[in-house]
Amino acid sequence: MTETLTDRRARLMGPNVPTFYRNPVHIVRGEGVWLWDKDGKRYLDCYNNVPHVGHCHPAVVKAIADQAAILNTHTRYHHDLVLDYIEALTARLGHDISQCIMTCTGSEANDIALRMAQAVTGKIGIIATDNTYHGNTTATSALSSRRPPIGGYPAHVRLVPAPDSLRSPDPDGSIFAGHIKAAIEDLNASGIGFSGMMLCPAFANEGIPSVAPGFFAKAEAVIREAGGLILCDEVQPGFGRMGSHFWGHEWLGLTPDVVTCGKPMANGHPAAAVLARPDVMAAFRNAFGYFNTFGGNPVSAAACLATLKVIDDEGLQENAAKTSAYVMDRLRALRHPLLAEVRGVGLFFGAEFVLDENNTPATAFVEDLVEVMVAKGFILNRIGRAGNTLKIRPPLPFGIEHADLLVDALTEALATTKVPA
Ligand code: PMP
Numbered sequence: 001m002t003e004t005l006t007d008r009r010a011r012l013m014g015p016n017v018p019t020f021y022r023n024p025v026h027i028v029r030g031e032g033v034w035l036w037d038k039d040g041k042r043y044l045d046c047y048n049n050v051p052h053v054g055h056c057h058p059a060v061v062k063a064i065a066d067q068a069a070i071l072n073t074h075t076r077y078h079h080d081l082v083l084d085y086i087e088a089l090t091a092r093l094g095h096d097i098s099q100c101i102m103t104c105t106g107s108e109a110n111d112i113a114l115r116m117a118q119a120v121t122g123k124i125g126i127i128a129t130d131n132t133y134h135g136n137t138t139a140t141s142a143l144s145s146r147r148p149p150i151g152g153y154p155a156h157v158r159l160v161p162a163p164d165s166l167r168s169p170d171p172d173g174s175i176f177a178g179h180i181k182a183a184i185e186d187l188n189a190s191g192i193g194f195s196g197m198m199l200c201p202a203f204a205n206e207g208i209p210s211v212a213p214g215f216f217a218k219a220e221a222v223i224r225e226a227g228g229l230i231l232c233d234e235v236q237p238g239f240g241r242m243g244s245h246f247w248g249h250e251w252l253g254l255t256p257d258v259v260t261c262g263k264p265m266a267n268g269h270p271a272a273a274v275l276a277r278p279d280v281m282a283a284f285r286n287a288f289g290y291f292n293t294f295g296g297n298p299v300s301a302a303a304c305l306a307t308l309k310v311i312d313d314e315g316l317q318e319n320a321a322k323t324s325a326y327v328m329d330r331l332r333a334l335r336h337p338l339l340a341e342v343r344g345v346g347l348f349f350g351a352e353f354v355l356d357e358n359n360t361p362a363t364a365f366v367e368d369l370v371e372v373m374v375a376k377g378f379i380l381n382r383i384g385r386a387g388n389t390l391k392i393r394p395p396l397p398f399g400i401e402h403a404d405l406l407v408d409a410l411t412e413a414l415a416t417t418k419v420p421a
Contacts, residue, residue: 005024005026006019006024020381021370021371021374022371023374025037025043025374025379026038027043029056030045030051030055030056031054031055031056032054032055032057032395032397033045033054033055033394033395033397033398033399033402034055035055035379041377042377043374043377043378043379044377044378044379044402044405044406045379045394045395046378046379046380046392046393046394046398046402046406047379047380047381047391047392047393047394048379048393048394048395049236049241049263049264049393049395050263050264050267050268051267051268051395052239052241052263052264052265052267052307052311052316052395052396053267053307053310053311053314053316053395053396053397054267054395054396054397055268055395057267057306057307057310059306059309059310060266060267060268060269060303060306060307060310062306063302063303063305063306064269064299064302064303064306066302067081067298067299067301067302067303068299070298071298072297072298072299073297073298074293074294074297075102075291075292075293075294075295075296075297079298079301081298081301081302081305082102082296082297082298082300082301084301084305085296085301085304085305085308086099086100086102088305088308089273089275089304089308090275092246092247093247093259093275095255095256095257095277096277096278097256097258097259097275097276097277098277098278099275099276099277099278099281100273100274100275100276101273101274101281101290101292101295102271102272102273102292102295102296102300102301103262103271103272103273103274103292103295103296104270104271104272104292104294104295104300105135105136105262105270105272106134106135106233106235106260106261106262106263106272107134107135107136107137107140108135108137108272108292108295109235109260109261109262109272109273109274110134110135110137110140110198110231110233110235110260110274111135111137111139111140112260112274112284112290113198113231113233113258113260113274113276114126114139114140114195114198114231115139115284115287115288116229116231116257116258116274116276116280116281116283116284117195117196117228117229117231117257117258118195118287119280119283119284119286119287119288120195120229120257120279120280120283120284121193121194121195121196121227121228121229122193123187123192123193123194123195124156124192124193124195125156125157125158125184125187125188125192125193125194125195126143126156126157126158126195126196126197126198127158127159127160127180127183127184127187127194127196127197127198127228128143128157128158128159128160128197128198128199129145129159129160129161129162129163129199129203129206130145130159130160130161130162131145131162131205131206131207131384131385132144132145132159132162132199132200132203132205132206133146133205134198134200134233142154142157143157143159143198145159155190155192156187156192158183158186158187160176160179160180160182160183161176161179162203162206162207162209162385163176163203163206163209163211163215164206164207164209164385165209165210165211165341165343166209166340166341166352166354166359167359170215171212171215172214172215172218173211173214173215173216173217173218173219174218176215176216176218176219177218177219177221177222180197180219180222180223181222184222184223184226184228188226194226194227194228195228195229196223196228196229196230196231196257197219197223197228197229197230197231198231198233199216199230199231199232199233200232200233200234200235200236200237200248201216201232201233201234201237201247201248201249201251201252201254202236202237202241202242202248202251202252202345202346202348204236204237204348204393205236205383206384207350207352207383207384207385207389207391208343208344208345208348208349208350208383208389208391209343210341210343211252213251213252213253214252214253215252216252216253216254217253217254220254220255229257229258229280230254230255230256230257230258231256231257231258231260232247232248232249232254232256232258232259232260233260234247234248234249234259234260234261235260235261235262235263235272236248236263236348236393237251237346237348238259238261238264238265239261239264239265239307239308239311240311240316240317240320240346240396241264241320241346241347241348241393241396242320242345242346243317243318243320243321243322243323243324243345243346243347244321244346246317247259251345251346257276257277257280258274258275258276258280259274259275259276260272260273260274260275261273261275264307265304265307266300266303266304266307267303267306267307267310269299269300269303269304270294270300271295271296271300271301271303271304272295273295273296311396314397316396316397317396319396319397319398319399320346320347320396321346322400323347323398323399323400323402323403324344324345324346324347326400326403327344327347327349327392327403327406327407328342328344328349330403330404330407331344331349331351331407334351334407334410334411334414336353336414337419338353338354338355338362338365338419339351339352339353339414340352340353340354340359344392347393347394347396347398348392348393349390349391349392349393350383350384350389350390350391350392351389351390351392352384352388352389352390353365353366353369353388353389353390354388355420361384361385361386361387361388362388362420363382363386363387363388364420365388365417365418365419365420366382366387366388366389366390367382367387368417368418369390369413369414369417370382370390372413372416372417373409373410373413376409376412376413377409378405378406378409378410380392392406
């Protein structure tokens with residue numbers, strides 16, 4: 001009997017690289033916001049943020065291929081492209097953030113950011129939310145609440161309740177700031193001390209709760225008062241996805257000390273970065289030292305530059321803003337007995353489904369809904385503490401016509417997906 005791809009994958013990759021969906025999709029080609037599987041079935045990509053400017057964008061493909069044909073090296077030699085890129089990227093940041101370490105993944109970038117906060121403050125206590133993800137290294141995975149580390153969370157980690165606009169509305173962020181204040185006091189009382197807070201300014205992995213600009217102002221004051229750094233994980237919101245702003249922190253209205261980015265940065269080529277003020281960079285250098293063989297190599301730099309150029313040339317941030325407003329209008333018009341809250345900012349959308357007035361998560365229903373949508377040719381998924389929020393986060397070229405296809409299909413899927421008795 002021939003081995004299925006699922007079995008072959010499990011045999012060769014073990015259990016650590018699970019696929020999405022009951023019947024994993026086998027994608028073989030992509031273009032723009034479209035994907036095709038091995039049988040030629042077409043899917044609308046309503047989920048992937050890595051192919052930021054569209055799958056296989058010809059300008060990025062060409063930049064990678066051209067540079068790969070000329071030179072690729074490790075990063076100990078002079079090369080113009082990486083400098084051109086850092087100049088272009090830091091020009092988009094305020095707050096005296098003018099220097100950059102290039103890495104290959106968001107996890108590495110966040111790992112560095114955590115150590116920068118340690119280097120500046122001489123303390124190690126760190127705060128994140130209790131429903132987040134900042135990476136897969138030992139240090140960053142200790143901030144991820146999905147699976148506590150063996151032996152429990154390290155003593156220097158404090159996870160504060162993530163914003164949850166449905167269950168505990170906190171319009172001015174005072175409840176959130178209170179949790180942060182208590183965590184800082186606890187870190188100080190235990191002698192560990194406080195180095196900073198890492199947060200995604202869109203709270204993307206938290207399930208995109210509905211928070212408004214200014215939400216973090218009280219928390220920011222508390223963190224500053226305690227001498228901590230604000231480490232903004234822009235891996236998801238950065239590069240125009242917010243529509244109204246290039247960065248998530250600009251939209252939320254906060255002043256970061258360190259900004260990290262990754263996923264969308266080179267449209268699929270592995271590139272990431274940590275950006276900071278020169279004083280923070282210098283403190284990090286004194287305390288740790290760092291070298292990254294691949295980060296910012298000439299091919300990565302070419303891919304990053306091309307991606308940034310396409311965002312501008314094709315007005316993709318503006319497209320995100322336009323499409324966002326349209327999708328929100330259409331999602332808000334959906335009617336379903338289990339639909340409790342529709343939320344979104346830029347090209348991030350969440351639709352949370354619950355079973356009753358106690359907001360019991362309708363997890364199985366959303367699981368089924370996702371399967372129905374995938375069968376109809378729409379790639380999306382679930383998010384939130386209980387996986388009961390539909391997660392929509394398409395590539396930036398996603399337009400009005402794609403939004404119509406998506407919401408029309410969702411309307412049909414909602415009508416046919418069985419509601420639990
Ligand atoms: N930060 C956030 C907010 C993320 O969503 C992710 C990846 N999902 C990471 C960091 C880690 O990035 P990478 O997978 O490139 O290490």
